[in-house]
Amino acid sequence: MKPMHVQTIIQEFERRSPKHLAVDGDKIGLQVGSLDKPVNKIMITLDVLEPVVDEAIENDVDFILAHHPLLFRPIKQLNVDTSYGRMIEKLIKHDITVYAAHTNLDAAEGGVNDLMADALGITDTDVLVPVSEDPVFKLVVYVPESHADHVREALGDAGAGHIGNYSHCAFTTEGRGAFRPGEGTDPFIGEQGKLERPEEQKIETVFYGSQRSRIMQVLKKTHPYEEPAFDVYRLETPGRRQGLGRIGYLQEEMTLDAFADHVKKAFGVEGVRVVGDGGRKVRKAAVLGGDGNKYAMEALKQGADVYVTGDLYFHVAHDAWMEGLMMVDPGHHVEKIMKQSVADWMIEAVQSHKKATDVIVSQVHTDPFRFR
Structure with missing residues (x-):
């Protein structure tokens, strides 16, 4: 069997996570490399860091599908004496294509936000922040x-x-x-x-x-x-509303502190930041992967008791606290939940085309934070 071509890989992936779901200005799509080549091995990762690139080289990977864009801000220089410059140099030298699916993967059916809601046992979900309607x-x-x-x-x-x-x-x-x-x-x-x-x-x-x-x-x-x-x-x-975040109901009412423990267990994290009285009851929950600061008031507007998101800002937490919205921040890195699911998508696509491309999941830990 022949390997799958990169254009077919992207076509199959975007069938599940179409580009039109991304918010305006998001840096998605091709990041580094070529779109015109066969692919012997795909690696799914949350982040593209130098250790991840080294992992790809060691495993003979020639296509990296990442959630977080490698090129998110404009590049002013490529200094190969820095980790960032070395990483891009390695990608080019080893002919590794990097493709990113960011907010379109957040919003997609079965994408990051659905996976997070499912992990927390949130049912009867609806989109928190609509981006488009699928007719x-x-x-x-x-x-x-x-x-x-x-x-x-x-x-x-x-x-x-x-x-x-x-x-x-x-x-x-x-x-x-x-x-x-x-x-x-x-x-x-x-x-x-x-x-x-x-x-x-x-x-x-x-x-x-x-x-x-x-x-x-x-x-x-x-x-x-x-x-x-x-x-x-x-x-x-x-039509079907599509967009960022999900809002729905927990299977049973619980205290905020009990819910915080539930979040820790669901996402396998050592600790979470919590806003609100630990004894208050929560039932209606909203979740948005990554940095969801700008949508906190939307969660409140839609009647959420608690909002789960990452990278909470101090003053956003203050505002939510004063308005009575409880919040739990398990960190940005919990979006790693997408890795195995996307790998399963791509394995299914490769098998349906009867090609010889392998799919692996990055094992490199990319969370910069730890608790002491």
């Missing part, structure tokens, strides 16, 4: 009866027909199609120049706009006709 479309396709079940199942497997907690939702009606194959055709049913009236099923299902490319690929791959007949149109049904 709903309806697909109507006509399939010969012999292949209707196969097409219907494949569309469902690709994500069509998901309504709430139900999957593979579709409506089917039976009837007769009509077509006359023209010169140069190779019809699945019938003969050139002869009018055909095959028994067909009309399948109706729904999908989100972000799924459109994938749904169309699956439809054309599984439909037996040379020229499938189908319609796609946008519905007035409200």
Whole structure:
């Protein structure tokens, strides 16, 4: 088997974490290296630091997929006597491409914020800070009866027909199609120049706009006709809100101090910073990975009892304290929760393409803080 090409890797990743979900000005995408090459080994990491690059070199990695951008601020010089300069020099010398997915991975379904909410047992979640709305479309396709079940199942497997907690939702009606194959055709049913009236099923299902490319690929791959007949149109049904942070409910009410212990255990950290009276009860919780200072008042506005985020500023904590919003800061580094999940995404993508690219998770500890 051949290795997967970098462009295909990015296409598969962005199917789950599309770039349009990133906040304006975020430094996502290609950071260093080439997008035009085969990839033998992918490494998933939270941060790109010199020890991480050394780890990549030792493991013959040629593509690093990171959450935190390596090039976040403008570069004024590349001094290879510094750790930053040496790191970029090593990446170029060893032909390692670095690609970053930051706030788009935060906002993505199954991304950082969903993973953090799941780890804390927050249920009935909604988006805390909407970035965009994913519109709903309806697909109507006509399939010969012999292949209707196969097409219907494949569309469902690709994500069509998901309504709430139900999957593979579709409506089917039976009837007769009509077509006359023209010169140069190779019809699945019938003969050139002869009018055909095959028994067909009309399948109706729904999908989100972000799924459109994938749904169309699956439809054309599984439909037996040379020229499938189908319609796609946008519905007035409200779309899926996408954005930063999640807000929902804990499975049971607990004190703030008990919740702080729960956060420590869920994220495997030695300590957390807590704002608020430890004996107060919490039930509605908001979470936002990374630096969520600017969204604290949004959590309060939406009725959160407690807000979990990293890098809390002193004065933001003061403001929240005075307004009665409890807060827990487990640190920025808890976003490492994304590493294994993204690795699983990429392993699935490699297997679906039947390629020989390996996927590993960085084992280097990149949290600069420790507790004493």
